[in-house]
Amino acid sequence: MCLSVPGRVVSIDGMTAVVDFWGVRRQVQLHIVDEPVAPGDYVLNHVGFAVRRIDPSEVAKTLALFEELMAGGSDDLLAAEIHAQLGGDDA
Amino acid sequence: MPDATERLEFRNRDQALRLSERLAQVVARIGRPLAVMHVCGTHEQAIARFGLRGLLPADLDVVMGPGCPVCVTDQPEVDEGVALVRQGVRLATYADMLRVPGTAGSLADARAAGGKIDVVYSIVQAVELARRSTEEIVFFATGFETTAVTTAAVLSGPVPPNFSVLSAHKYIPPAMEIIAETPGCRMEGFLAAGHAATITGWGVFEPFVARHKLPVVVAGFEPLDILAGLIALCEAILAGRQEVINCFPRCVSRDGNRVALDALWRVFRPIGGRWRGIAHVPDGNLRLRDTFSHVDARSRFTIDLASLWEFAPPSLTAACICGDILAGRLTPVDCALFGNRCTPSDPVGACMVSTEGSCRIWHDYGGRNRSGETL
Amino acid sequence: MKPFVPERISLASGAGGRAMRNLVESIFLNGVTSPPGAVGADAMDDGAAIPLGNQWLVMTTDSYVVKPLFFPGGDIGRLAICGTVNDLAMMGATNVLGLTCGIIIEEGFARSDLERIQASLQAACAEAGVHVVTGDTKVMARGELDGVVLNTAGVALCERVVRDCTLQPGDRLVVTGTVGDHGMAIAALRADVGIEGDLRSDVAPLRSLIAAVLNAVGEGVTAMKDPTRGGVASALFEMAQKSGVSLLLDGPAVPIRHPVRATAELLGIEPLHVANEGKALIGVRPEALETVLAVLRAHPLGRDAAVIGVVTSGRPGEIVLDTGMGKRLLHEPEGEPLPRIC
Numbered sequence: 001m002c003l004s005v006p007g008r009v010v011s012i013d014g015m016t017a018v019v020d021f022w023g024v025r026r027q028v029q030l031h032i033v034d035e036p037v038a039p040g041d042y043v044l045n046h047v048g049f050a051v052r053r054i055d056p057s058e059v060a061k062t063l064a065l066f067e068e069l070m071a072g073g074s075d076d077l078l079a080a081e082i083h084a085q086l087g088g089d090d091a
Numbered sequence: 092m093p094d095a096t097e098r099l100e101f102r103n104r105d106q107a108l109r110l111s112e113r114l115a116q117v118v119a120r121i122g123r124p125l126a127v128m129h130v131c132g133t134h135e136q137a138i139a140r141f142g143l144r145g146l147l148p149a150d151l152d153v154v155m156g157p158g159c160p161v162c163v164t165d166q167p168e169v170d171e172g173v174a175l176v177r178q179g180v181r182l183a184t185y186a187d188m189l190r191v192p193g194t195a196g197s198l199a200d201a202r203a204a205g206g207k208i209d210v211v212y213s214i215v216q217a218v219e220l221a222r223r224s225t226e227e228i229v230f231f232a233t234g235f236e237t238t239a240v241t242t243a244a245v246l247s248g249p250v251p252p253n254f255s256v257l258s259a260h261k262y263i264p265p266a267m268e269i270i271a272e273t274p275g276c277r278m279e280g281f282l283a284a285g286h287a288a289t290i291t292g293w294g295v296f297e298p299f300v301a302r303h304k305l306p307v308v309v310a311g312f313e314p315l316d317i318l319a320g321l322i323a324l325c326e327a328i329l330a331g332r333q334e335v336i337n338c339f340p341r342c343v344s345r346d347g348n349r350v351a352l353d354a355l356w357r358v359f360r361p362i363g364g365r366w367r368g369i370a371h372v373p374d375g376n377l378r379l380r381d382t383f384s385h386v387d388a389r390s391r392f393t394i395d396l397a398s399l400w401e402f403a404p405p406s407l408t409a410a411c412i413c414g415d416i417l418a419g420r421l422t423p424v425d426c427a428l429f430g431n432r433c434t435p436s437d438p439v440g441a442c443m444v445s446t447e448g449s450c451r452i453w454h455d456y457g458g459r460n461r462s463g464e465t466l
Numbered sequence: 467m468k469p470f471v472p473e474r475i476s477l478a479s480g481a482g483g484r485a486m487r488n489l490v491e492s493i494f495l496n497g498v499t500s501p502p503g504a505v506g507a508d509a510m511d512d513g514a515a516i517p518l519g520n521q522w523l524v525m526t527t528d529s530y531v532v533k534p535l536f537f538p539g540g541d542i543g544r545l546a547i548c549g550t551v552n553d554l555a556m557m558g559a560t561n562v563l564g565l566t567c568g569i570i571i572e573e574g575f576a577r578s579d580l581e582r583i584q585a586s587l588q589a590a591c592a593e594a595g596v597h598v599v600t601g602d603t604k605v606m607a608r609g610e611l612d613g614v615v616l617n618t619a620g621v622a623l624c625e626r627v628v629r630d631c632t633l634q635p636g637d638r639l640v641v642t643g644t645v646g647d648h649g650m651a652i653a654a655l656r657a658d659v660g661i662e663g664d665l666r667s668d669v670a671p672l673r674s675l676i677a678a679v680l681n682a683v684g685e686g687v688t689a690m691k692d693p694t695r696g697g698v699a700s701a702l703f704e705m706a707q708k709s710g711v712s713l714l715l716d717g718p719a720v721p722i723r724h725p726v727r728a729t730a731e732l733l734g735i736e737p738l739h740v741a742n743e744g745k746a747l748i749g750v751r752p753e754a755l756e757t758v759l760a761v762l763r764a765h766p767l768g769r770d771a772a773v774i775g776v777v778t779s780g781r782p783g784e785i786v787l788d789t790g791m792g793k794r795l796l797h798e799p800e801g802e803p804l805p806r807i808c
Contacts, residue, residue: 002133002237002286003734003808004312022728024654024663029215031244034350044289044342045732047185047234047807048213048659049241052289052348058341065338066315069322070109104790132808142792161808186804203474212659212733212805234807314791435800436478436485437470446734447808455797 004046101313110318111146117325118148126152131284132159132447139456154419161445163366169193176206183209183217184231195402221254240351243358257388260377285311285339292347311339368414413440423453478801482695512556524559527619539666543587550620558628560677564599568617573608594671630691631708637749639775649740663725670744686754699738712780733805
């Protein structure tokens with residue numbers, strides 16, 4: 001529903017930042033980000049506004065989460081199945 | 092590294108294939124067909140654009156929900172815009188809205204008939220337009236809360252005296268309730284919209300989970316995000332866990348964006364209203380609060396909807412099943428109009444207009460037919 | 467069903483996609499006839515070809531309206547020459563006899579801008595090795611026209627006409643360079659969203675590039691089209707539909723420059739849907755492929771040439787795009803590409 005694109009802040013002038021999106025730059029308004037934003041930070045842009053500062057450590061966490069999901073682990077699945085059977089009525 | 096390559100990482104082909112294998116395993120464990128719903132058109136766009144449908148297990152039905160704010164904008168809301176244009180008012184709006192059919196045609200029709208309509212990418216441009224002009228400029232504002240907060244941000248600051256807003260903004264959480272409460276709803280879990288959750292926070296779905304005993308996964312929009320989100324959702328279904336799982340932690344926190352939410356509720360109030368094809372959605376529409384009536388086009392102008400009464404709504408509208416499609420009950424190929432009487436060049440229903448509409452996506456990218464065959 | 471044309475013509479009807487084809491087919495081709503043995507207007511190819519002795523006389527005409535008139539990489543003058551030279555080249559007609567140029571100017575238009583357009587037009591002629599041999603000038607009252615409109619027509623000779631409707635299963639699809647440059651540069655400017663970056667039009671005359679390819683492999687080239695308005699998607703769709711074949715595209719193989727890709731993401735515009743003004747799509751017999759690629763890549767305008775797909779015998783007009791993760795249909799653009807929020 002909402003086309004949003006992450007980019008890296010290049011410079012900031014008041015409430016307006018210049019953000020680099022993978023090779024092109026444009027101005028982005030900072031009125032509604034809820035964290036201090038500094039050059040070098042990543043922000044999520046929607047219709048010309050930064051709606052979120054993206055924490056780089058969270059990007060790493062997301063990738064780790066994918067690894068975890070991919071690995072899955074048959075033990076977990078088995079446990080999940082038993083869990084499901086035990087609490088079967090609300091499954 | 093969240094660098095230029097970040098987007099690439101979330102589009103890695105090998106990882107996508109591994110995730111899809113894993114998803115197949117989990118679905119096989121569940122051992123029966125199941126349906127889940129995503130409530131965001133951008134999810135469907137990404138699934139279609141990257142050709143992910145072919146990677147989904149046959150037993151997993153990923154249903155498109157009412158996740159496109161353009162599609163659910165009802166005829167009377169389009170009519171208000173068209174009426175204003177016909178009254179000679181200059182309107183600025185997002186390109187997405189141009190071709191949504193109203194009772195007396197779309198905004199694009201109104202423009203072809205001589206109306207003054209400017210297409211903008213951001214509300215900031217509409218304000219600039221007003222600043223450079225002496226004419227009254229009405230910004231026809233659409234979009235879910237993600238977009239509404241940008242309208243709120245602008246209205247929270249000084250705007251030119253000739254600028255006002257016609258709000259057709261929508262608030263998504265109540266729509267999920269409507270779907271879950273639909274009798275016979277076969278959805279076993281929901282994939283919630285990551286970008287909207289950036290604003291609301293994932294905590295907003297906790298009461299929903301408690302009420303409906305269904306898992307909700309907040310997911311991003313890159314191919315890996317979607318596949319990972321589906322795995323998490325199916326694992327929760329398998330384990331019988333009813334909880335909110337945040338698979339988009341790089342953008343979504345529990346409490347959301349406080350600054351944006353403060354602006355949102357300072358400027359807007361939720362009211363009930365019809366969503367096209369769906370139903371009356373309590374608290375689903377965002378209207379300007381009375382304290383902002385000076386910038387509310389509905390207060391500033393007498394919108395002459397009566398001028399459109401001579402136009403009967405197109406008779407084909409009666410055969411349109413957008414509502415059932417948006418509610419996940421039917422798919423585009425179930426519609427008798429799909430692809431023949433209703434096409435992107437001559438849309439009957441809003442789902443064929445928006446690039447996020449289910450029918451448009453199926454028409455353009457190919458969907459999945461009843462036998463489960465893709466394309 | 468009759469193609470849909472709205473009661474009042476909308477901008478979408480001029481954007482090169484489905485809406486425009488509907489307009490042309492249902493209004494302008496109504497009752498149109500062609501001279502015997504000729505490739506006429508009803509063929510809706512890049513130009514017309516009329517038999518003349520043992521040769522073909524190829525003609526084409528095009529009008530140019532572009533906002534802004536001057537853009538990174540070119541201007542309306544360069545566009546008007548390259549567009550017509552390229553349409554001739556796509557028919558296999560690289561022996562250009564002459565061009566015409568008509569110009570309609572709005573009252574109040576700056577003389578300096580006219581001089582700039584004329585200089586650019588002449589430079590493009592020199593680059594392409596062609597001549598404007600006749601022209602026409604009109605001025606209209608202020609407000610009756612937006613700035614300036616150009617029309618060029620071209621006449622050329624060739625021994626063999628290359629069509630856009632003659633793809634055969636097994637042919638490889640070659641694009642002569644990066645995709646989406648012109649359209650994305652214009653879309654970014656027109657959206658007025660202050661996008662800065664290395665976005666520039668690819669507008670260039672393809673005459674010598676195409677001549678080199680045709681000299682090298684002759685009938686190894688089965689079909690050609692330049693992906694202008696409507697972009698690669700629209701051009702491929704037309705080629706596939708007219709040829710009665712389907713296409714399998716290798717998405718990751720399509721060359722797209724980073725700034726174009728980034729702007730596409732930002733504005734929600736598909737790079738395959740926007741115009742190119744210095745590129746050709748070429749259907750090539752497999753045995754000629756290596757030569758074609760070598761010839762293209764040896765030319766400055768063909769350095770980034772790539773094989774982007776193969777012609778198959780599936781449903782006529784169907785274009786299947788392999789995204790690298792899965793397959794989907796590639797659709798024809800509806801109308802003008804506009805930035806979207808969702």
